[in-house]
Amino acid sequence: MGRPNPIDMAKYVSARRAVDYVQDGMRVGLGTGSTAAWMVRCLGELVREDGLRVTGVPTSSRTADLARHCGVPITTLEDAKWLDLTIDGADEVDDDLNLIKGGGGALLQEKIVATASDMMVVIADPAKRVETLGAFPLPVEVIPFGWQTTKALIEESLIGQDIGGRAVTLRLAQDAPFRTDEGNMILDLHLRRIGSARQLALLLNQIPGVVENGLFLDIADVVVTGRQDGTVEVRDINHGTTTDERVDLRDDDNLFAGVTD
Numbered sequence: 001m002g003r004p005n006p007i008d009m010a011k012y013v014s015a016r017r018a019v020d021y022v023q024d025g026m027r028v029g030l031g032t033g034s035t036a037a038w039m040v041r042c043l044g045e046l047v048r049e050d051g052l053r054v055t056g057v058p059t060s061s062r063t064a065d066l067a068r069h070c071g072v073p074i075t076t077l078e079d080a081k082w083l084d085l086t087i088d089g090a091d092e093v094d095d096d097l098n099l100i101k102g103g104g105g106a107l108l109q110e111k112i113v114a115t116a117s118d119m120m121v122v123i124a125d126p127a128k129r130v131e132t133l134g135a136f137p138l139p140v141e142v143i144p145f146g147w148q149t150t151k152a153l154i155e156e157s158l159i160g161q162d163i164g165g166r167a168v169t170l171r172l173a174q175d176a177p178f179r180t181d182e183g184n185m186i187l188d189l190h191l192r193r194i195g196s197a198r199q200l201a202l203l204l205n206q207i208p209g210v211v212e213n214g215l216f217l218d219i220a221d222v223v224v225t226g227r228q229d230g231t232v233e234v235r236d237i238n239h240g241t242t243t244d245e246r247v248d249l250r251d252d253d254n255l256f257a258g259v260t261d
């Protein structure tokens, strides 16, 4: 079995390095997406082969299924109440470690779980790093009731904001509206550049029908950016440190076998 493609390799090494933050007995939030999936596989390997004791709180039904498959014990946030750590991917990461998330449609559970954690470690490939947030369409979760009205209110609220575009589209999945695990819908805001993320996040969450937006501000503590050459950059906002490291890759043939995500 060969190595994965360069992007998967970068995602994989970031995940491999991030699980170093997991200590025995921890309650860990498990993110959603292709990078987070690598993290769940790495965690599963540590549970199976090293006897790591950990309890995962998944942020989506997809991640819950993968965790079960990989042998990572899981529970609910209701049961765990508070977590030691969350490890999750992101769609964009800026220099202050603010994020856009929700490309996979799991932003609501992801934000609740990350906020209920002592620490959030973001895992990313270099394409996710940006100077200014906003090139990736900002996901906003809305309830289905009156969603067109909510969309119109969002469009109106964007007038006069420090942004580079104002198009709002309903996310689709096979020609039907995409539904989140909560049965809600996602509106993608094509803003191109977000001048004041803080102001925008507050504004959006005041609109009736909006459940949550994909701006994760002041939540992430560490970003691990993987590179295809097997190195990572670890940026820790609380300690003000940025280090370059080479990741100790195990014999990962088993981990790479049968991966389709």
Ligand code: 5RP
Pocket: 031, 032, 033, 034, 035, 036, 088, 089, 090, 091, 100, 101, 102, 103, 104, 105, 106, 107, 110
């Ligand atoms: C899901 C997310 C993901 O973390 C984000 O979309 C990144 O996904 P990937 O790791 O597949 O690039 O926010 O809601």
